[in-house]
């Protein structure tokens with residue numbers, strides 16, 4: 001379980017990233033942060049693996065303040081997949097996936113088996129892809145490798161920051177389905193950032209709507225649709241409704 005307790009964050013230049021966030025992220029669920037560009041979604045996500053530190057309040061994982069963990073070991077247990085996949089260009093697909101398992105000193109055979117398992121899981125045939133360089137992959141394939149790498153050392157928590165936003169709609173829909181299926185199989189705690197309400201409703205067990213650094217509303221898709229807290233939330237939902245979509 002991840003908890004944000006009265007969390008605020010001000011950047012060194014004075015920009016306010018977040019204000020007084022109180023939120024519980026349940027284990028084995030997909031929690032989605034959604035909001036407009038610059039609303040604070042990424043800042044909120046990065047406080048979980050301490051790529052940013054909160055300036056007020058507390059962020060806790062399993063009851064312990066994130067600042068009290070060994071930062072390196074904590075990060076090995078938190079997978080991170082982001083829009084610009086950032087595969088290491090001078091390493092092959094298999095080497096990219098093996099990074100954290102190697103840091104964790106897994107045996108070579110175990111890593112080897114794991115790479116095959118993960119590539120199969122994300123729909124990339126190991127024989128064909130293991131030895132490729134990132135420059136020999138399409139955008140969608142690279143995204144899949146990025147997801148495999150985030151899952152490699154079997155982390156309990158996976159952070160995903162707009163991992164599909166650079167993809168075409170069909171690849172994107174396939175990967176969204178993959179994440180949903182994966183979640184059903186492996187029961188990870190996934191925190192997912194998007195600015196797309198459709199994606200949020202498709203994936204999220206819990207959806208958190210962020211506006212100007214504040215958490216405006218959190219709840220299930222049904223709770224948000226049936227009881228939008230303010231005009232901003234209404235607008236977000238209405239935007240999709242206008243396109244003729246009806247949410248149950």
Ligand SMILES: Nc1ncnc2c1ncn2[C@@H]1O[C@H](COP(=O)(O)OP(=O)(O)OP(=O)(O)O)[C@@H](O)[C@H]1O
Pocket residue numbers: 011012013015016017035036037038039040041042043044195
């Ligand atoms: N390193 C930084 N230094 C100063 N201000 C920053 C920094 N990073 C982000 N900000 C500011 O903090 C606020 C929140 O940014 P954040 O990246 O969390 O938004 P976001 O909701 O993820 O946006 P997007 O959807 O565009 O990625 C913005 O006003 C942004 O300008």
